[in-house]
Amino acid sequence: MVKKPKKCPECKSTTLISDKDRGELVCKDCGLVIEERMVDFGQEWREFENTQQSRRRTGAPMTYTRYDRGLGTDIGQKGDIFQLQGKGMNKFMRLRKWQHRISTAIERNLKLALAELKRVASFLKLPAAVEEEAAKIYTLAVQRGLVRGRSMESVVAGALYAACRRHEIPRTLDELSEASGIEKKEVGRTYRFVTRELGIRILPSNPVDYIPRFASALKLSAETQSKSVEILEMAEKADLTSGRGPTGIAAASLYVAALTNDEKRTQREVADVAGVTEVTIRNRYKELFNKLNLKDKMKKPEPKKVEEE
DNA sequence: AAGACGAAAGTGGTTGA
DNA sequence: TCAACAACTTTCGTCTT
Numbered sequence: 001m002v003k004k005p006k007k008c009p010e011c012k013s014t015t016l017i018s019d020k021d022r023g024e025l026v027c028k029d030c031g032l033v034i035e036e037r038m039v040d041f042g043q044e045w046r047e048f049e050n051t052q053q054s055r056r057r058t059g060a061p062m063t064y065t066r067y068d069r070g071l072g073t074d075i076g077q078k079g080d081i082f083q084l085q086g087k088g089m090n091k092f093m094r095l096r097k098w099q100h101r102i103s104t105a106i107e108r109n110l111k112l113a114l115a116e117l118k119r120v121a122s123f124l125k126l127p128a129a130v131e132e133e134a135a136k137i138y139t140l141a142v143q144r145g146l147v148r149g150r151s152m153e154s155v156v157a158g159a160l161y162a163a164c165r166r167h168e169i170p171r172t173l174d175e176l177s178e179a180s181g182i183e184k185k186e187v188g189r190t191y192r193f194v195t196r197e198l199g200i201r202i203l204p205s206n207p208v209d210y211i212p213r214f215a216s217a218l219k220l221s222a223e224t225q226s227k228s229v230e231i232l233e234m235a236e237k238a239d240l241t242s243g244r245g246p247t248g249i250a251a252a253s254l255y256v257a258a259l260t261n262d263e264k265r266t267q268r269e270v271a272d273v274a275g276v277t278e279v280t281i282r283n284r285y286k287e288l289f290n291k292l293n294l295k296d297k298m299k300k301p302e303p304k305k306v307e308e309e
Numbered sequence: 310a311a312g313a314c315g316a317a318a319g320t321g322g323t324t325g326a
Numbered sequence: 327t328c329a330a331c332a333a334c335t336t337t338c339g340t341c342t343t
């Protein structure tokens with residue numbers, strides 16, 4: 001969900017009015033519309049009769065993954081169900097032409113972008129909820145003009161990355177980069193930009209979230225997996241996790257867990273699936289070893305003593 | 310020969326003046 | 327806006343199995 005801004009970005013006023021009917025968040029002082037088409041959790045049906053039970057709805061559910069939220073109606077092609085003659089046909093064609101013109105630049109952009117989003121999301125096998133969230137983020141970004149000056153694809157990738165993080169099924173920047181064909185740093189940049197501008201708050205990603213995926217990529221047993229989660233928790237307590245790349249920590253704990261469970265994987269294998277280098281794994285691994293005294297639980301490898309200055 | 314290890318130099322991002 | 331800084335990567339040489 002998008003966090004509502006506390007202040008008006010224009011005049012810094014904190015008195016904001018939420019207009020539920022129009023789905024807008026408006027600054028009381030300067031009248032700036034801060035948020036358009038907010039998600040409205042109120043009932044979305046209207047009731048004209050006095051009875052309590054008839055809450056009928058029709059049509060497909062509203063969704064952000066369609067550029068018109070699944071609500072669009074097209075004026076049909078010539079030769080549709082209705083056969084019109086002469087004047088009727090002229091009027092019909094005029095209407096069609098107008099509808100075409102009315103599809104604004106924003107809608108056309110959205111249409112393209114959401115197609116791209118769908119492609120990338122299915123490439124990464126992301127659940128529909130994530131895709132929906134990403135679509136919503138992208139829609140908001142377009143409304144705020146954040147796409148200007150950046151490629152549509154990179155914003156799509158950024159939105160997807162953010163949506164993954166919010167659903168606690170993080171993908172690495174590398175994976176998104178590969179799926180979208182956007183450079184890794186570009187994805188990261190637009191991701192940061194978009195989340196900052198939209199005020200989306202994202203928890204620092206938790207290394208634990210990466211474990212199941214990495215473990216299955218390495219074909220590690222369930223015991224090893226839970227072992228590495230244990231290690232992660234210990235690392236958390238020992239304050240080894242803050243400020244470090246979460247993937248590096250996840251990879252190291254997985255590596256250690258695999259060693260202790262006789263399911264040894266090489267550092268390179270682990271490094272590859274986690275998208276970090278062996279060196280990073282080694283560093284994390286060394287830290288885990290020294291600060292967590294895992295020594296008693298380990299079999300043979302006994303890293304050399306590191307003298308501190 | 311392959312994997313593990315570590316040192317040194319380089320990269321991109323954050324932070325604080 | 328710039329410099330300092332931490333985390334991470336790349337590269338390369340050495341050691342171990």
